[in-house]
Amino acid sequence: MPEMIFRVRWPDGTESDCYSPSLVIRDHLQPDMDYSLADFLARAETALTEASARVRARYGFPCSRALGQLRSLRETCGRFAAPEDSRVRVLSFH
Incomplete structure (x- = not known):
């Protein structure tokens, strides 16, 4: 299974x-995009x-590293006090 950072x-x-243990992260986040903390x-x-x-479907157990x-x-x-005003930027996938 291809993993991604x-x-x-x-x-x-x-x-x-x-x-991420799967490339599925690309379906939910985009590089060079800002997101509110909640989003x-x-x-x-x-x-x-x-x-x-x-x-789990492939190996019979969930990915503890993904859950961690x-x-x-x-x-x-x-940690951030004003989550509605705070932004997270996805910089890259590799």
Whole structure:
């Protein structure tokens, strides 16, 4: 199953590499796009849950790394005080 790393820039200017076990992330996020924190998190949750389900269908167990990435994204999004004004930029896929 092809995996993908997507790089994001958080509202405070820091950047992170994020993991997806599937290319399905491309169906939910686009490079060079800004998303509100809530929209970004909803899209990432949908994509990573779907990716983990694909792993489950193929190998018989969910992708713990995708679920861990989702947990990390939730924690990071929770650090920002004004989520409605904060933007996350998807920088690239690789």
